[in-house]
Amino acid sequence: MIVLRFFQWLFFLLAFVFLGLGIWLWLAGEDITKAAGALWYSLDVSSLNLAQVVIQRHLHLPAFWDNAIVPYLLQRAAWESILWLFIGLMLMGGLLSVIGRRPKRRHTFRSE
Template identity: 35%
Template sequence: MISIVKFLLRVLGFGLLAIAIVVGIADASRSIAESQIMFKPLGQLWFEMSPETLNLSQAVIQRYVHPIVWDPMLQTVLTWPAWAVFAGVGVLFLLMGARRQKRRFRYA
């Protein structure tokens, strides 16, 4: 059972890293076109993709979890570059799903 969860964490981690690479390439091409560094924040990307779910998640978190979780915490994360958030969470999932190293006994 644990191996299935670790496998799913690895797959999800690699998927998030792939999304981070795509978003990073889009940011890099936009930066080259504008001749200045431009990163798209996660909140802007989420709003462009699905504004309804952004508003719904805000309402659900503020009502059922706690308003503090949304206002200072998640709003801060939503202002970070999207590629950095996806890459960070992807690496975290890869670390959680990493296979254990088998111990090898060495005889001197």
């Protein structure tokens, strides 16, 4: 129960971090209509390379990087990628809150 709550709040926190990042990029005057990968590359190429190395080599998920992250997040417009990350993380947190919810006690009144 506690572990589910921790991950629920972690997903909610990450969702709002990505939303804040999107708003910050927009207010900073970055071109958020560019592909997310191109924008990330122009902002900080080393962190993009680090993310790729961690996912492909250390987590041993090269297919996940090539088949999920690149086409669905890095090749889309930055605003769209951030929006999908926000929605996905909010849904994951909401799902964990439903799974981790304590069952309600039913009160029955018996007439004696």
